[in-house]
Amino acid sequence: MSRLSSTDAVEADAPATDVEAEALLARLRGALGDAVVESHTDRGAVWVRVERDAWADLAGYLRHEEGFGFFNFLSAIDWMPSPFGRDMDSSVDNVLDPPEPKEAAPTETGVAGGDTRFQLLARVNDVTSGRSIIAKADLPSDDLSAPSWVAVYPGADWHEREAWEMFGIDFDGHPGLRHIYLPGEFEGHPLRKDYPLLARRVKPWPGLVDVELMPETDDGGDAGEGAAP
Amino acid sequence: MSLVPGLVKGLKVTGTTVVRTVFPKRGMRTLMPAPSKGAATVQYPHVKEAPPTRARGVIALHEGNCTACMLCARECPDWCIYIEGHKEKAPPRRAGGKPRQVNILDRFDIDYALCMFCGICVDVCPFEALFWSPEYEFSEPRIADLLHDMSRLSEWMETVPEFEDYESGSVAKKLKVPPT
Amino acid sequence: MIGVLSELSYWQVTSIRVGAGLVAVLLVAGTLVYAHLFKMVSFMQSRLGPMEAGPYGSLQLMAEIGKFLQKEDIVPRRADRFVFKAAPFVVLTSTFLLLVVLPGGPDAWFISNDLGIYLAMAVSSVSVIGILMAGWGSASKYSLLGGLRATGQLIAYELPLLLAVVGVVIQAETMNLQEIVLAQANGEIFGWGAIGNPFIITQFAGFIIFMIAMQAELTQTPFDMPVAESELVTGYMTEYSGLRFLLFFIGEFATAGVFSAIAAVLFLGGWYVPGLDPADNLFNVIGPLVLFGKVVVLTFLVFWVRFTFPRFREDQLQRLAWKFLVPLALANIVVTGVLKVVV
C-alpha cells in the first residue's frame, strides 16, 4: 500500500490534464467560434464562458459531440456585492429603521471573468473519461433570459426552475417555469444579493455589545497586566 | 436459486431474533428468559444509557475563567449567546503591584431553544471557560425556560467529565478541566 | 352441560351464550394482541414492547382502549355518514357470526348445524361488505382504493378458502364442524389410529391453501395491500378514529382468532387431544382451552409471517389466487375424492 498523499498524485497528473483541457477548449472554439468569450483552467478544472445565445448550442455540442452525458447542476451567480454588508453590524432594528445605503462596492467577477451582474453557471461531466467542464454565460440585467437546456439535458428542468425562482432568470423553451421550493404567491428572488435576509436583520448581533468601560470614579492608571489571566 | 426458499430463510431470521432476544444467555442458563437483557433497547426513564465523554449535551460555563471577551457570542452561528460585562479594578496580584483591570461578567445566557449544538463557542473560547457536558436531560415545558443563565450554566460545570486519552498515534495534547 | 342449560329459562340461556360469545371474541382478541402484537413482534425486532402498564405491560391493551375511547369520533365532512358509522359494526358482526358454529367441546357449542362450515364460509364474506362500506363511506381516495382492493382480494381468496375446505368435508363426510372434530378424533390414517386423523396430515395441501387464503382474508402481510401502511395509509381505516377505529382494530385480531379457530377445528382436531376419549365430559372444560391453545399456535404462524414478509402487489396477489391456489385446491379435491372412493 503506497502512502503517497493525494496531492502528489494530483500534481503528477496536472500537466496531462491541462493538455487535455486545452485541447477540449480548442475544439469548443472551433465548434462555437466567437461565442466562446473566455476560458480558464485550474488544477484539472475547466471553465468556459460563452455568449448567452450560444448557451444551448454549447450544451448540445458538449452532450452529443464531446460525450458529456452527465448533467451535474445548473445555477446562477449574482455578482453584485451585497448592499447589506455581512449583515452582522445591525445594531439597530433594520426593518423599522433602515440604515443609510452604503456606497456600492465595485463588482468583481470570478474565474473566467464576467461583464454583467448575473451569470449562469452549469457543470456537466463525461463519466467514462472523468472529464468535466463548468460553463458560464453572462446575462444582461435588462433581459434576464437564456435558452433552456431541457431539450438536451432533461435533468436541467428542475435546476432551471430553481434558477428562475431564486434569481428571476427566464429560460426560453422550458416546458413550465413554476415555483419549485417557494409557495406560489412568493414575491422576489431570494438568492439575489439585494434580497434582504430578514432573520439577520430583525435582531441585533449579540457580538456587537462590548464590555462597558470602567466607571469614571476610579483613578486613572490602566492596569498593565490586562484582563486576561 | 438456492434450495431453501427465501421465504423460509426470512422466517428463520425473525425466529432466531425472537430466541436471541428472549434467551440472551448462552450455556447453562440458556432457558432463563431475560428479554430485558436481550433487547437492544433500554427502558429509558428507569435505565439510562451513558453518552460518550465527548457527547455534546449541554454547555457548561466556568465563570471564573470567562473574561467577557465576546468571542463566543460573535462566532455563534445562531446568535444565541448573550453576554454583558463591565470593567472593574481588582487588587493587585502581588503585594505592591498596580491594581489590575478585570472584566466582570454580568450576564451570560445561552438560549438553548436557538442553539444548534455545533460547539463553535467551546472551540473558540481562548480562556477555557466553556465546556461540553454530556448531560442531556434539560428539556422544559416552556420554551422560555430553555434560556440558561449564568448560574445555571455554571451548575453544569459539575457534570463535565475529564477529557479522554487519545488513541495511539496522536500527537494532540490532552486538555484538563479546570477545578471550579 | 346441555342438561344444566335446559333447566334454565330462555333469557338466562341467551345471556350466558352472549356472555360466552363476548368472552370468546374479546378475551381471545386481547390475548392475541398482547401475546403477538405487543410481545412476540417486539422480541422479533429486538425490543421489549410495552412494559409500563401492568406487569410486563400486560394491561397495555386496557390503556389503549382507554385512549381510543377518549378520542374524538371524527366523521369526514363529505363522508356518507350512516355508511361510515355502520361499517365497523358490520365487520364485527361477521366475526361474531363466525363464532356461532365453533364447537368448544363435545357439548360446548352455540349451535350445532349440519351446514356449519357452509354457514361459516357464508358469513365470513359479510366483512367484505363492511370494508367496502368503510372504503366508500370515508370519502377519501386512499380509503376508496383500499376498500376496492380489499373487495377484490377477499372475493379472490374466498374461493381457494372454500375449495380447501371441500377436501376436509369430503374426508369427514359432514359439514357439521362438531362432527368434523369427531371424525378427526375417531379417524385413522390408512389404518393407523393412534392419534386419530388430524386432517393436517391427510389434507396437508388443503391446510397450506387454507392458511394462505386465511392470511389474505385477514388482510395480513403479505396480503395487506388493502391496508398498505406505506402507500394507502391503512386504506379503508384511514379516516377512522376513536371508538370506531378500535372496533376495526379489535375486529382484526378477533377475526384472526376466529379464523384460526376454524382452521384448528378443520385441520388440527379442534378441542380434541389425541389419546383421550372424545366423549369424555372432561372436554367440556378443557376443550375450549385446548382449542385456544391451538388458536394461539396458528395465530403465531399468522403473525410470524405478517411481521417477516413484504407485501404482494395487487396483481401479483390476484395471480397467486387464481393461477396457483385455485388449481391446487381443485387438484386437492380431485385427489381426495379419488382416494376416498378407492380406500
Add this chain to the structure above:
Amino acid sequence: MTVTERQQLSYIAAQAADARVNLEIETEGMTLNIGPQHPATHGTLRIVAKLDGEQVVAAEPVMGYMHRGYEKLAEVRTYPQVTTLINRIDWLGSFANEVPFILAAERLMEVEAPPRAQWIRTILFELSRIANITLFLGDMAVQVGAITPVFFAFRDREHVLNQIEAATGGRFHPNFDRIGGLKDDLPAGWVAETRQAMRKIRRFCDEIEELVEGNEIFQARTRGIGVIPPDVGLSYGLTGANIRASGVDWDVRRDSPCGLVHDQVDWKVWTHPDGDSFARFWVRMQETREATKIVDQLLDGIPSGPIMAKVPVIIKVPAGEAYVETENPLGVMGYYVVSKGDLNPFRVKIRSASFSNVSITPWLLKGVYVPDIITILGSLYFILGDIDR
C-alpha cells in the same frame, strides 16, 4: 435472457403501459395526493399523481416544504459556521456533507490536511455512509411492506452512530471537519470499538440479505420496476447507487479522489446491469459491505501525526472559485464556492444528490401502478433535507 434484453423489455413494457393509458377508453381520472403527510415520503415530499384506475398517468413531485435556503444563509456566515448548517442537508450522513465544502475551502486556501486528518476524515466519511445506507436497507423493506427489517436497521445503525458520537460528540450533526484538518483527535479505544461495530454491520447485512434481498416476494415487487436506462439516468443527473445500478461504473471516490484517502485502500465499485429497484437495493447492500471493508483497512493504517495543518485563527479564504464533489451516501454532492477573500463565502451553490435523483421521477413514474410509486421512491432513496436544502 440476457440482462440487457431484460432491461430493454422492461423499458418497452413501461413505455407500452404509458401508451396504453392514453389509448384506453376515456374515463375520468383521479388525482391522488401522496403526501406531504404520508408515511412513504419520509419527510414532506408531495407527489401529485394523476391516476387511471391504479395506473399513474402523470406524476409531479412537489417539494419545498422543508426549504431552508442554505445557499442564502451560507452567504452571511463565516466559513467555520457554514459547516454547522450544511450538516443538516442530509441528516443521516451528516459528516459526509461537511467534507466537500471543507475540501473546496481548502482548495481555495491551498492548504491540505495532514495525513492523519485525511485518514480519520475518510473513516468518518465512510461511517456516515454506513449509517445512512443501513437505514435505507431497512426502510426499503418497509416501503414494500415488511416491518421488521427497519427495526434491525435502527438497532444496528446505533453501533455506527455510537462510534461517530464517541469521536465527534454529535450523533447526527458532528460538525467535526475543519479547514485544514479536524476538530479533535480520536479518543482512546475508538479503533477497536469501530472494528467491532463493522463486524456487527456485516452481520446486519447478512441478516437483511436473508430477510429482504433473498425474499421472493421482495424480488417480485422490485425486479423490473422503475428501470432507468443509463443514458437517461445520466442526463437527469442521477448519481451514486442509483446510476451504478444502471451499469454505469462511476464512483467519484475512485475516479476523481480529492482530499480523501480512498486510493490507499483496496476496494471495489459495485455495479448492477439491470437498473431496476432491486438493482438499486442490491448495489447499496454491496456498498455498505464495501464501506465496512474500507473502514477496516483504514483503521489498520492510520498514520500518526498532527490533525491540523497550519491555518490562521481567523479564516479568510482567498478570492476564487472552486467546485469539489465527493461520493456521498446519497450520491455525488458538491459545493461550488465563490470567495471574494472575505470571512464569508460570496456564493455557495450546493449540488445535492437527492435533488437530481428525484428529478427523474416524473419520467419514471409514468405508467406504473400505485404500489410501484412507493417501491420506486423508496429505491431512489432521497432525504428530504437533501432535496430541499
